Amino acid sequence: MHNIKAIYAKELRSYFNSPMAYIFLVFFVLFNGYFFTNTFFLIDQSDLRSLFNVVPLVYLFFIPVITMGLIAREKNLGTIEVLSTLPIKDHELVLGKYFSAITLILAGLGFSLVHFFTLVAVGTNIDYGAVLCGYLGLAIVGAFYAAIGIFASSITENQVVAFIISVVIVLVFFLMDKLLIFVPSSIAGLIQFLSVEYHLSNISRGVIDSRNLIYFGSMIWLFLILTVRLVEARKWR
Amino acid sequence: MIKVENLVKHYGDVQALRSINFEVHDGEIIGFLGANGAGKSTTLKIMTSFIAPTSGNVYVDNLNILEHSLAIRKRVGYLPELNPLYGEMKVYDLLEFTAKIRGIEGKSFKKAFSRVVDQCGLEGVIHRPIADCSKGYKQRIGLATAIIHDPKILILDEPVSGLDPNQIVEIRELIKHLGQEKMVVISSHILQEIEVTVDRIIIIHQGKIVADGTSQELMSGFHGKVQLTLEIKNATEESIKALPEKVADITLLNESKVNDHVALALEYPKEKDPREALFQYALASNWVILEMTPHRAQLEDIFRMLTIEGGADA
Numbered sequence A: 001m002h003n004i005k006a007i008y009a010k011e012l013r014s015y016f017n018s019p020m021a022y023i024f025l026v027f028f029v030l031f032n033g034y035f036f037t038n039t040f041f042l043i044d045q046s047d048l049r050s051l052f053n054v055v056p057l058v059y060l061f062f063i064p065v066i067t068m069g070l071i072a073r074e075k076n077l078g079t080i081e082v083l084s085t086l087p088i089k090d091h092e093l094v095l096g097k098y099f100s101a102i103t104l105i106l107a108g109l110g111f112s113l114v115h116f117f118t119l120v121a122v123g124t125n126i127d128y129g130a131v132l133c134g135y136l137g138l139a140i141v142g143a144f145y146a147a148i149g150i151f152a153s154s155i156t157e158n159q160v161v162a163f164i165i166s167v168v169i170v171l172v173f174f175l176m177d178k179l180l181i182f183v184p185s186s187i188a189g190l191i192q193f194l195s196v197e198y199h200l201s202n203i204s205r206g207v208i209d210s211r212n213l214i215y216f217g218s219m220i221w222l223f224l225i226l227t228v229r230l231v232e233a234r235k236w237r
Numbered sequence B: 001m002i003k004v005e006n007l008v009k010h011y012g013d014v015q016a017l018r019s020i021n022f023e024v025h026d027g028e029i030i031g032f033l034g035a036n037g038a039g040k041s042t043t044l045k046i047m048t049s050f051i052a053p054t055s056g057n058v059y060v061d062n063l064n065i066l067e068h069s070l071a072i073r074k075r076v077g078y079l080p081e082l083n084p085l086y087g088e089m090k091v092y093d094l095l096e097f098t099a100k101i102r103g104i105e106g107k108s109f110k111k112a113f114s115r116v117v118d119q120c121g122l123e124g125v126i127h128r129p130i131a132d133c134s135k136g137y138k139q140r141i142g143l144a145t146a147i148i149h150d151p152k153i154l155i156l157d158e159p160v161s162g163l164d165p166n167q168i169v170e171i172r173e174l175i176k177h178l179g180q181e182k183m184v185v186i187s188s189h190i191l192q193e194i195e196v197t198v199d200r201i202i203i204i205h206q207g208k209i210v211a212d213g214t215s216q217e218l219m220s221g222f223h224g225k226v227q228l229t230l231e232i233k234n235a236t237e238e239s240i241k242a243l244p245e246k247v248a249d250i251t252l253l254n255e256s257k258v259n260d261h262v263a264l265a266l267e268y269p270k271e272k273d274p275r276e277a278l279f280q281y282a283l284a285s286n287w288v289i290l291e292m293t294p295h296r297a298q299l300e301d302i303f304r305m306l307t308i309e310g311g312a313d314a
Helices: A002-017 A020-043 A049-067 A069-077 A079-083 A090-111 A113-122 A128-155 A159-178 A185-194 A196-204 A210-236 B040-047 B069-075 B091-101 B106-120 B135-147 B165-178 B191-195 B215-220 B237-246 B275-284 B299-308
Strands: B002-011 B014-024 B029-033 B055-060 B076-079 B153-157 B183-188 B200-205 B208-213 B225-233 B251-258 B261-269 B288-295
Touching (some): A002 A020, A002 B091, A020 A049, A020 A090, A020 A113, A049 A090, A049 A128, A049 A159, A069 A079, A069 A090, A069 A128, A069 A159, A090 A113, A090 A128, A090 A210, A128 A159, A128 A196, A159 A185, A159 A196, A196 A210, B014 B040, B014 B055, B029 B040, B029 B191, B040 B183, B055 B069, B076 B135, B091 B106, B091 B135, B106 B135, B106 B165, B135 B153, B135 B165, B183 B191, B200 B215, B200 B299, B208 B215, B225 B275, B237 B251, B237 B261, B275 B288
Parallel strands (some): B029 B183, B029 B200, B076 B153, B153 B183
Antiparallel strands (some): B002 B014, B002 B055, B200 B208, B225 B288, B251 B261
């Protein structure tokens, strides 16, 4: 735990020592704000559904940006050699980095609370439970995409390649349930179960089913395990 | 004590190490010498657990890198080749981070911090981003992170390459000072860089150790001849021609005339020393000796012979 914390603090500091964190936060808030306010006053409903619909789209490109450097950059700089000869286990390294990305994503979501305050100010009959569940869903999906992102970052030492790989993987999970009409009905159920949208919509609706949590939990676990294995793989090349 | 045993490493079809064996004792500074690509870095990377050997093992006291990698990493300070550092990080932050991972925090960090800042001469750059520091400073920053936990074992991969002569002397002094109480392994592909710093030299060539010993041992074990330059005046042709017959063990290699001087290149077996006989002969022939310089085989020559000709017996 101690080592995870040390790595976490270093990563977070490196986000804020470079323009990365600021650019991410500013544009994340701008994008979401634009798409949210665009429709919020038109549809005349006291909820944040338009925000909850747009954030997963914004995630598609924003999360790969913040995760692409996590491991790829260490490999590129050669600092991976310093890090992995320190007395840290590989999973501590991966987790510390992963949590720092999650923190940045949560910070972005935190800034989007400004829309919630708008809602409180102008809305009536607000369903606070729905807002809470909506945010919970976004946080979980963010964590899932970040796990994909760090995995992609461990494949290569080129950050652009890592970015592209993670966008592609995220896109696959994101679009899966939109492709259902093209697949044979025998596997449609499976594809639907693997898609992010299917599980996210449940959570956003306020139905927090253990199946949805197990889906996200095991997907995150899978990508993190793969990342740890890839980091370890340098030893046996 | 460090014991490296039968290390073998393959990168795909390439055999980087073919069976490396050596030992490092307490308080010893070892120079690991070889041409680029000889296997120096690979050996050091295995010793620091960055990569795993294909076969073989490294023992530190009663631990080995295959089973106790974490425990060994705690005792080792490592400066990788090319000294990779985070450019955007401040020097203080990097040292704090490294110390934290090493379990040094609070008061003991303050102590360790002022020790390494002092030893590595970092006072001027503590709050500067690393990217803004000069190459010499960067090298010292890398070294500072390697010794922040006062490790028993220090492994430095080409610590002085690319530095200017003054910086090389500084780093050398520092390493020598550190080596008084630690086991130090330094690699280099340039002999002069480490010759004066190290207690023992290991020469590695194509993944094999071709020589292991102090510089004295390496040179005395080297079968060679000593060349001698003799510059004389007032010499007749006949007296020069007669020289090899009159003085035992000497061969005349070359003869060149400069004005009224004659420069002779002579050679004699290492274990003989015919200089006194040569002097007596010069006296008898009425030569005036202007210069007499023997050229012993330098460590450099041994290194070159071992690593270029594929390893004569040293």
